Amino acid sequence: MTDVPNASDQILIVEDEPKIARLVADYLNGSGYPTHHIDNGDQVITWLSETEQRPQLVLLDLMLPGTDGLTLCREIRQRWPRIAIIMLTARVEEVDRLLGLELGADDYICKPFSPREVVARAKAVLRRSQAQDNSIPGHDLLLDENGWRALADGQDLGLTAVEFQLLKVMMQSPGRIFAREQLMDHMYRDHRIVSERTVDSHIKKLRKKIADIWPEREIIRSVYGVGYKYQPEE
Incomplete structure (x- = not known):
């Protein structure tokens, strides 16, 4: 074609x-x-x-x-x-x-x-x-960048600005593993210094909000000793 x-x-x-x-x-x-x-x-x-x-x-x-x-x-x-x-x-x-x-x-x-x-x-x-249409097979996870909203099957996840940014960065590269240091660079536009535990805390909250709508799916996965990745496929 x-x-x-x-x-x-x-x-x-x-x-x-x-x-x-x-x-x-x-x-x-x-x-x-x-x-x-x-x-x-x-x-x-x-x-x-x-x-x-x-x-x-x-x-x-x-x-x-x-x-x-x-x-x-x-x-x-x-x-x-x-x-x-x-x-x-x-x-x-x-x-x-x-x-x-x-x-x-x-x-x-x-x-x-x-x-x-x-x-x-x-x-x-x-x-x-x-x-890349930012979709999950069998479900829809869409980003509204103008409103800084993430919609799962049409339901607003209620993300904070930092959580939205983290999700957006990972969704841009499905399957790519992001080290915590790399995610830190995207979390705050003023480049403030934060610890790796701060990244883990935001990821934990983001996962919980997604799980409230999709309890059966794990789309943000931990890679032991490395970081996190967005992996919509089973």
Whole structure:
């Protein structure tokens, strides 16, 4: 089945090498994806905050003038978790790849690369992102981000802002294990220091509210010695 881009499938290219940026943009435009290009890391967050139409995907170079790609990846994922991210890097060390994915990247591509590969990877990431409907087989668990509400079979779970944020982060990546330290980064926007027990306490309260409606299902699971994951499937 051929992917047909939506008009809203804008892709932000963050790349400081003009030839690479132009080549990638040409191929993406030719496949129906509108693009915007930024060549300095310091401009990315400002543009994302002010633009009227936020992109669905960011192609993010690792080595940039100004703010580096890993720092940007972390901030984008924290502030706009629905934006997909593909890292572009000439550094092939395994630690850099793992670190990039740990910070929230959906995929990475090593330079030099074929622009056709970039288009194919972009289509795959956008397809996965848009296919996530935040639903549980046999049940519906939906997030109302405007009202900061989580609805289980239409019933409001009555979550606090912190509980809503924790659930939202885990639902963005079903099956992914989040360490307590990673969840801490998403709990409070002022980056206050909290203990791991505080994370456990919020998770416990969140689980209880879900169990009040779905006593037979455990959708937030503990991974001993590591952290927690959202796992809707049996």
